[in-house]
Amino acid sequence: MEDMDLLARFENVEDLSDPTLIDDLQMVLEQIQAEDEEFMQILLDKKESMVVTWEQPWYQEPNCLTRPLKVKDDVSQDYRTDTICSEEAELISKNWKDFRKTYGVPNKPACLARWRNKDKSRHPNTPEELVRRFIMAYLARGLNRTIYQVYKFFITHYGNRFKGRYSVYEEKIMLVCMYHKPKNVVPYLSAVLGREPRGIYKKLLQLSNGKIIERNNFKWTLPLCTTFLKLLMKYTGEPLENLQNKRFGTSIWVQLEEAMGKEHLCLQMFWYNSLHVQLFVRCDIKINKLRKKILKKLKLYPYKIWSDIRWKEILEHFPDGFTHGFLYKTTSNIFRKYKDYRQTPLEKLIDYGLKRIKTMPNKRLKTLILNEKQELEIINYKK
DNA sequence: CTCGGCCTGTTTATCTTCGC
DNA sequence: GCGAAGATAAACAGGCCGAG
Structure with missing residues (x-):
């Protein structure tokens, strides 16, 4: 883990323009790529025996590894298209173990997951592509999945070591990269x-955007909502009733972002998950x-677990x-405390949920109306 | 025309903070 | 301590480009 020490030194970086920083990053990248290439070479050496x-x-x-299978209309689609479930993930892991034992390959799936065909020919018949596809x-094997689906899964689950919140040094490294602008900065x-x-x-x-700021203490008040709604009507040129179930182009959201000083993804989230409903x-x-x-309706479907x-x-x-976003949020609140609720059989989960609801505070959905003064007002249903 | 790589929009999941 | 709101990250998906 010595490259981690190297990376950790970025935590206290002040001068982003310091060229030794980007040099060090370059070095880390080259080490990683060398390891991946070396692993690919081991695989290539076994190519002759890689026969289905x-x-x-x-x-x-089919040959296509990195893009979805094109299905002709008349062919019934007899493979699964939902998210790969834990059972399937286990089988993939088992297959990998089997593969590396059979072919005498070191247990470094990350190397294969990270390897990209950047310089070589992308023709499906090249050794690299043959090897990747074979693996x-x-x-x-044994899954009702396309090669593409498995490839995608492999990339995300074996290629990326880190998840969760970004640490300070990671942010610093990004800033250094933004300053020095290496090519293809995202894959880099x-x-x-x-x-x-x-x-x-x-x-x-x-x-x-420099908008890391004011993440705290932001609160959607009624006047803020009014402002937001008015701007949305202004930029779309649509009256309120036409905004229902509408999708808006990015340019609209960017305009709103500038006017409200708030990231447009947050605005989007707030619009669809809250304001739209209200x-x-x-x-x-x-x-x-x-x-x-909602729980009763869930029973009508053949969903096995939450993520289905x-x-x-x-x-x-x-x-x-x-x-749908609102329904998702409202329902997921029920199970917040339930350990492993995403792996639990849905039937069991629903029974738990029905009981749990009784202990939750029974609130009303606040609904809003644009009053004669063109301000948002809460509708009062209580007599 | 095909493909892989890269970019970016959309949906789902999880973590943090705040007010009661 | 709790639930909801808000923020952030992961996962899913499709489009565009250039090489062959």
Whole structure:
């Protein structure tokens, strides 16, 4: 873990322009890449014996590794498309073990997961691509999944070592990179930090906006909501009633971000998960009654565990104005305390939930209306 | 035309903070 | 100490580009 010591020295960095910093990062990256290349070489040496000898379902045969399988309309899609569940993850891990034993390969799945075909030919017949495809096919044995699905899973679960909140030194490293601008900075940082690229991208965006500020103490008050709503109407040119169930282009959100001084993803989240519901649900809703109804509806579906739930399907049972995000949040609150609720059989979970609801405070959904003064006002349902 | 890599929008999950 | 709100990160997904 000595490269961690090296990285940790970034924690106290003051001068981002110091060229030795980026040199050190470059060194770390090269070490990682050298390790990956070396591992790839070991695999390439075994290429001759990499022959598919087992029966493959049709959807595991095609060449495409990094993109979804194109399915012709007339072919029934007999593989799973939902998120890979824990049982499948175990099988993949078992297949990997089997593979490396059979082929005498060191146990370094991360190397393969990180390796990218940057300089070599991308033709499916090149040795590197053959090897990658063979291994993913090997890992897909016994699964009703395409090679692409398994590849994706492999990348995210074996390639990224770190999850959770970003630490100070990670942020500093990003700032150093923003200053020195290495090529393809997102994949670069993803490799150096062992983090998922999408998260890096967002973090960089945040840092460059300099909007890390005022994250504390932000509160959506009624006047703030009014301002937000008015701006939304202004930028879209639509009256309130047309905003229901609408999606807005990024440019609209960026305008709002500037006007409100708040990251547009937060605004988006607030709009769909809160304000939308408060504006467009036009009846008196008691939250616990709603929770109960959601749980009852969940029983109608063949979902096995929590992550199988497709909230947009559930949404169809509820009146206009609700959003799937709101339903998700409201329901997940029930299970906050339930250990491993995402792995628990849904039936059991629902029974627990129905009991648990009775102990939760029974609140009303606050709904809002734009009054004659064009200000948002809470609708009072109590007689 | 195909592919992989990269970029970025959307959905889901988890962590932190705040007010009661 | 608790639940809800808010913030942040992970996972999923699709589009674009350039090389062959």
